[in-house]
Amino acid sequence: xxxxxxxxxxxxxxxxxxxxxxxxxxxxxxxxxxxxxxxxxxxxxxxxxxxxxxxxxxxxxxxxxxxxxxxxxxxxxxxxxxxxxxxxxxxxxxxxxxxxxxx
Numbered sequence: 001x002x003x004x005x006x007x008x009x010x011x012x013x014x015x016x017x018x019x020x021x022x023x024x025x026x027x028x029x030x031x032x033x034x035x036x037x038x039x040x041x042x043x044x045x046x047x048x049x050x051x052x053x054x055x056x057x058x059x060x061x062x063x064x065x066x067x068x069x070x071x072x073x074x075x076x077x078x079x080x081x082x083x084x085x086x087x088x089x090x091x092x093x094x095x096x097x098x099x100x101x102x103x
Contacts, residue, residue: 003027009073010039012049020045032057032074033064049076 005025012020026035032055036046049055054077055062068074 003029006030006068006070006072008035008068008071010035010041010076011073012041012045012076013078014045026068030068031064032062032066032068035068035074036076045076048078052079054078 004027006028008024008026008030010020010022010024012022014020020041022039022041024035024039026038030038033050036049039046041049050064053064055064055066056075056077057066057068057072059075
């Protein structure tokens with residue numbers, strides 16, 4: 001009897017400009033870690049994901065040993081490099097400085 005294959009999506013953002021969106025099929029009973037290792041993601045990226053434990057499925061944190069279900073999207077989160085509050089404040093300040101276009 002052949003194993004049932006699950007269709008999984010893997011998202012990894014190496015930087016703001018580089019995003020990996022990989023779709024793979026894995027046997028039923030595959031863990032997040034096993035799926036990462038079977039993917040085409042670069043080995044250094046896989047190591048970072050697994051060592052830092054910043055993994056989720058549809059925005060919810062999961063462990064490396066989490067067993068996948070059909071249609072799961074594995075997300076590997078990178079560390080935040082800028083304080084979101086400060087970024088918003090800078091963006092607002094820029095908008096306030098721009099002159100409004102008048103007709």
